[in-house]
Amino acid sequence: MTKNKRLIGTVSLTFLLIISLIGLVIFQKTTTPFNHKITRNIQSSFQHIPKQFKTEAVIAGIGDILIHDTVYNDALTKNDHYDFDPMFKPVYSLLQKPDFLIANQESVPGGTKLGLSSYPSFNSPHEIVDASMNAGVDMVTTANNHMLDKGEKGVLSAIDYYEKKNLLYTGTFKSPEDKNTIRIVNVNGINLAILAYSYGTNGVPIPAGKDYLVSMLDPKQVLHDIDKAKKDSDVVLLALHWGEEYARTPNQTQKELAHQFMEAGADIIFGHHPHVLQPIEWIDKPDGEKGLVVYSLGNFISGQKTKNEYKDVGGMIEVSIEKSTEDNRSVFCKQKV
Numbered sequence: 055m056t057k058n059k060r061l062i063g064t065v066s067l068t069f070l071l072i073i074s075l076i077g078l079v080i081f082q083k084t085t086t087p088f089n090h091k092i093t094r095n096i097q098s099s100f101q102h103i104p105k106q107f108k109t110e111a112v113i114a115g116i117g118d119i120l121i122h123d124t125v126y127n128d129a130l131t132k133n134d135h136y137d138f139d140p141m142f143k144p145v146y147s148l149l150q151k152p153d154f155l156i157a158n159q160e161s162v163p164g165g166t167k168l169g170l171s172s173y174p175s176f177n178s179p180h181e182i183v184d185a186s187m188n189a190g191v192d193m194v195t196t197a198n199n200h201m202l203d204k205g206e207k208g209v210l211s212a213i214d215y216y217e218k219k220n221l222l223y224t225g226t227f228k229s230p231e232d233k234n235t236i237r238i239v240n241v242n243g244i245n246l247a248i249l250a251y252s253y254g255t256n257g258v259p260i261p262a263g264k265d266y267l268v269s270m271l272d273p274k275q276v277l278h279d280i281d282k283a284k285k286d287s288d289v290v291l292l293a294l295h296w297g298e299e300y301a302r303t304p305n306q307t308q309k310e311l312a313h314q315f316m317e318a319g320a321d322i323i324f325g326h327h328p329h330v331l332q333p334i335e336w337i338d339k340p341d342g343e344k345g346l347v348v349y350s351l352g353n354f355i356s357g358q359k360t361k362n363e364y365k366d367v368g369g370m371i372e373v374s375i376e377k378s379t380e381d382n383r384s385v386f387c388k389q390k391v
Contacts (some may be wrong), residue, residue, distance in 0.1 A: 094133050108378040111242040114152035115324040115351055117368040118158040121182055123172035123358030149190035152372055154241045157186055158326045159194040161199055164208035175203040180215045187221055195250035196291035197225030197269045200257040211269050225250030225269050233266040235360030236283050244377045247283035252295035277318050284319040291322040301363045305348040313337055316345035323347040330364040
C-alpha cells in the first residue's frame with residue numbers, strides 16, 4: 055500500500071498516522087424462481103459503508119541501560135539477589151505513561167552464572183530485566199558494541215531470560231530464523247516494525263557462521279530490512295547504535311545514514327551510543343513526507359565515571375501515532391520530549 059504521509063513539527067513530538075480505508079461495495083442481485091417464467095428482473099443495490107476507525111498509540115524511547123559495577127553492587131540485597139526497582143521508581147509515572155516503551159539494553163544481561171562484570175567488558179544480572187519491565191519497558195533493543203562481551207553464551211543467556219519473561223527484543227538473535235523474523239508489534243491497532251543495528255562489537259569477532267547473533271549496521275542490509283518491514287507495517291522504527299561517544303552533535307556518517315534510511319521508508323530513528331543527548335531532526339523525503347530522527351537519547355541508567363557532565367542527562371521521547379480511515383492517508387507529527 056502506498057502511503058501519502060505529511061508530518062508537521064511543533065515544540066513537542068507527536069507522530070500521527072492516518073490511513074484511509076473507506077470502501078464502497080455495490081452489487082446487483084437477480085432472482086429467478088425455479089420453474090417459473092421470468093416476468094421481471096428484481097434488482098437490489100446494497101451500499102456498505104465501513105465503520106469509521108480511529109486509534110492512537112503513544113510510542114516512547116529511552117536511552118542506554120548500562121550496568122556498571124557501582125550500579126549492580128548498589129542493587130545487591132542481603133540474600134545475594136539484585137533489586138534495581140528503587141532506581142527506576144522515581145520515574146515510574148513517566149515510564150508507565152506510554153502505550154509502548156522501548157529501552158536500549160546496552161550491557162548484556164547474561165546473569166550471575168556467567169560472572170558479573172563491568173567496564174570494559176560487561177555482564178549484568180538478569181534482574182535488570184525484571185526491573186525494566188516493572189517500570190514499564192515493553193521491548194529492548196540489543197544491538198550494540200557490548201553485546202559480545204560475554205560471547206555467544208552471554209547473548210543466548212540474555213535471550214533465554216527475555217523469552218522466559220515474555221519481553222520483546224530485537225538486535226540480537228538465537229538463530230537465522232529468529233533474525234529473519236522482523237518484530238512487528240500491534241499497538242492499539244497500529245502495526246509498528248522495530249529494527250535494531252550496531253556499528254560494531256568493540257573488535258570482538260562474531261563467531262563464524264553465526265552472523266545472526268548481532269545485527270550489524272550494514273546499510274545494504276538495513277535497506278533490505280526496511281523494504282521488507284514496511285510491507286506489513288504502518289510505521290518503521292530503527293534503533294541505531296552509532297556516532298561518537300560524548301559528542302553532543304551527530305557526525306556526518308549519522309546524518310548521511312539517517313537521510314538514506316528515511317528515503318528508503320523508515321519513519322522514526324532512535325539513536326544510541328554517544329551517552330549524551332544529541333539533537334532531533336526532521337528529514338524531508340522525496341515524496342514530500344518527513345521522517346523523525348533522534349540522534350542520541352543519552353544514558354538512562356549507568357555508572358560512568360567520565361568527567362563529562364552531560365553523561366548524566368538522558369532523554370525520553372514520546373511519539374503519538376494516530377491511525378484513521380479519514381483524511382486521505384495523512385500523517386501529522388508534533389514533538390514531545
